[in-house]
Amino acid sequence: MSTNPPPVPPRRGGSAPAPRTVLVLGAGPAGLLAAAALAPYADEVLLVEQDAPEPAGAPDPAGGTRAARRGLPQAQHAHMLWSGGADAIEALLPGTTAAWLGAGANRVPVPAAMVALSPGGWYRLWPESHYLIAASRPLLDAGVRSRLLAAHPNVRFLYGAQPTALVGSAARVHGARIRHADGTHTEVPACVVVDATGRGSRASHWLAALGLPPAASETIDPGVAYATRRYRAPAPTKGWPVVTIQADARLGGPGRFGTVLPVENDEWLVSVCGSRGGNPTARNADFEPFARGLRSPLVADLIARAEPLSDVVLTRSTTNRRFRYEKMRLPAGFLVLGDAACALNPVYGHGLSVAAQGALAVRDTAAKAAGRIDSPGFTRRAQRALARPAAAAWLLASGGDLHLPGCTGKSPTALDGLAQRYINRLIHTATGNHTATTALTEVMTLRSGAGTLLGPRVVWAAVTGPGQPRLSGPPLPPAVAEVLARDPLPEIRHH
Structure with missing residues (x-):
């Protein structure tokens, strides 16, 4: 995986060729990473940003400021950036990981610092095989943004702007119509237009206006609501583990x-x-x-000893939805990336990683095309390439959500049931088997696809079982045990 793509190739013919412009609709993480992927092959990249620019003299967001842009998805909720996604971002924008860590983010070794209750029981703290980056979403976003602007001076923002339509035909898109903050509209020409507008994407409507049929789509809605609160940790967070309590759909009732x-x-x-x-x-x-009503009281016991710093923030935007743009004949010059193509239940923490791996696939496709991103077949090949990492994450999210009571949008098939029984067996095995744990972590961190779980050694582990007795309680690192030994804070501080 190269971190230094080849330069933009020269264009042939004409004394003053038209600029090779990339227009990215949406400046959230997916849009920023799309810009990073295509900037080496473009004369300019324009990012359409609905928010106003930061005021002059504002603190550098990469330094850890908590203010979130209005359009940043999941800005106030917990989000784990798995190593598969972090590695992709580092390949696109070298130095991003160091910027995050320098601003206070934590690198958490997995599973060595993952206190996790799975449907099969508590996982052991095996030695590190993977990792995750633990940070607020605004810090992750700001680190990517600052590295993008430092690495690619041909990237600039159109602030206070929103896309309203594509410009072109069913055969080729030539740009987009943009509404500006003052109410005026302009048509911005581009050789490539990337829709990175997230869950609210209007791509299907824009394509219909060009005379194209809708893309096939799938929806799985587990009806999950997500509530988050920020706390002052009662101990330094450097070296602190991630604690996670998972649902077990086999128990019946809500997950x-x-x-x-x-x-x-x-x-x-x-x-x-x-x-x-x-x-x-x-x-x-x-x-x-x-x-305290989760399958273990561990999360409740920890927050009872921590001081709340915010009110609770709630979201219900957790439906899994993907559009199969890679299976239709999209107009040349148009791409759909990130949540606009495949939106996942954020409980699995895969959204940013999928966007990063998708952007990396776009960059690699451009490299294989010798940088000719304005060639007729480039965007169609790139759309197929970026769909592959999304497919792996979709299998994980849909497999987990399909079996929750009240899930709508699709009924589990016999094949779904068989696959889930195998996964449940593998999860049970992983509570006492290092091979099974490593394989599951490899897939969960998006380092490899679900096929890893069907490798001979992994299947044999599932057949033979855990090999070690089930843990009777969570494996607690000393720092966690020390916090739990303290008295809870007065209840009034939690209201």
Whole structure:
């Protein structure tokens, strides 16, 4: 995997060729990474940003400021950036990981610092095989943005702007129509237009206006609501593990999850969620009691000893939805990336990683095309390439959500049931088998696809079972045990 793509090739003919412009619709993480992928092959990259620019003299967001842009998805919720995604971002923008860590993000070794209750029981703290980056979403976004602008001076922003339509035909897109903050509209020409506008994408409507049929799509809605509260950690977060309590759909009733993520400034982001019929609320007084109703009281016991720094923030935007753009004949010059193509339940923490791996696939496709991103077949090949990492994450999310009570959009098939039984067996095995744990972690961190779980050694591990007795409780690192030994804070501080 090269981190230094070849330069933009010269164009032939004409004394003053038209600029090779890339127009990226949306300046969230997916849009920033799309810009990083295509900037080496473009004369200019324009990022359409609905927010206003930062005021002059504002603090550098890469330094850890918590203010989030209005359009940043999941800005106030816990989000784990798995190593498969972090590695892709580093390949696109070298130095990003160092910038995150320098601003206070934590690199958490997995599974060595992952206190996790799976449907099969507590995982052991095996030696590190993978990792994740634990930080607030604004810090992750700011680190990518600052590295993008430092590495690619041909990138600039169109602030206070929103796309309203594609310009072109069913055969080729030549740009997009943009509405500006003052209410005026302009048509911005481009050789490549990337839709990175997220869950609210209007791509299907824009394509219909060009006379194209809708893309095939799939929706799986587990009815999950997601509530998050920020806490001052009672111990330094450097070296602190991620704590996660997973649901077990086999128990019946709503699925409930909980996560404690150690982020910058010695703070925790604590998220709890529940599926249809068991949703959390936005009331501060309900947060800890909901956490105490998880399959383990560990999350509740930890936050009882931490000082809340924010009110509870609630979201219900958790539906899994993907459009199969790679299976239709999109107009040349048009790409759909990130949540606009495949939006996943954020409880699995895969959205940013999928966007990063998709952007890296776009860059690699451009490299194979000798940098000729304005060639007729480039975007169609890139759309197929970016769909592959999304497919792996879709299998994980849909497989987990399909079996939650009240899930709508698709009924599990016999094949789904068989696959889930195998996964459940593998999860059970992983509670006492290093081979199974490593394979599951390899897939969960998006380092490889689901086929890893069918390797001979992994299948044999599933057949033979854990090999070690099930843990009776969570494996607690000394720092966690020390915090739990303290008395809870007065209840009034939690309301």
